[in-house]
């Protein structure tokens with residue numbers, strides 16, 4: 039029962055994801071690790087699970103104390119950023135299906151900054167026992183702990199662009215809109231019906247760090263719990279028709295672009311990365327597909343996907 043409660047709490051904040059996909063989301067209905075990746079797995083137990091997940095989802099999953107790291111990309115990134123601040127050793131503690139984690143990932147991947155991933159078990163959170171902060175994402179940057187997606191991005195951005203000055207009002211506004219509005223529209227959509235709740239939990243449990251028993255329990259009890267929780271969330275955030283709210287949010291965003299390729303103009307800025315990051319997890323679920331079919335957001339989304347830099351080598355730990 040306690041486990042179910044934890045799962046509900048997790049999924050309430052999770053609003054599901056897809057991401058580790060990196061650039062591959064362009065090619066596959068379910069986000070996958072780019073085919074150019076070489077996967078080396080030093081943990082026999084997680085190797086077994088990786089195979090199991092791959093076979094059921096067609097996607098590379100990162101389970102247990104899994105990590106993804108690109109040494110090749112690391113040296114490239116150092117060259118690209120030569121002369122400026124380059125974080126070197128990054129470890130992201132995350133849930134694969136967490137919109138806030140995906141915001142951070144979008145920032146890192148756009149900036150071609152390689153990072154390791156540690157997939158946190160949402161039930162016992164043993165991977166982040168060392169930290170006083172009990173949520174994800176947590177990003178360790180050269181040994182320093184950073185928490186809260188917006189703060190993490192602000193800190194890294196500030197260090198990489200010390201002369202960039204204060205953020206313009208437009209970008210600030212839309213980043214705030216993501217945290218205060220957009221994320222709240224996601225859960226009611228991905229858990230809208232029993233079928234969609236099950237689809238979402240299939241994704242979450244397939245990509246998350248769960249033991250075999252936890253996975254089975256989580257998929258069905260989590261989906262059932264979140265179906266009901268999402269109805270409460272709808273009320274809390276004054277949403278009457280969840281799809282309508284999602285489509286409106288997508289249209290609002292396209293309007294905000296005012297005909298520009300990106301909010302940032304010819305290149306994405308932190309506003310683009312925030313919207314893209316939180317939507318990426320749901321993009322290939324039914325809710326995300328509906329959103330793209332019924333609104334004008336698809337072209338911008340595809341442009342954003344093409345801006346993510348794939349890493350070339352991955353190591354699972």
Ligand SMILES: N[C@@H](CCC(=O)N[C@@H](CS)C(=O)NCC(=O)O)C(=O)O
Pocket residue numbers: 047048051052053133135136137138139160172173174175185186187188
């Ligand atoms: N404001 C935080 C929110 C982070 C957050 O709520 N993360 C959720 C996962 S999506 C979490 O860790 N919830 C606590 C839990 O799972 O117990 C951020 O932007 O990083």
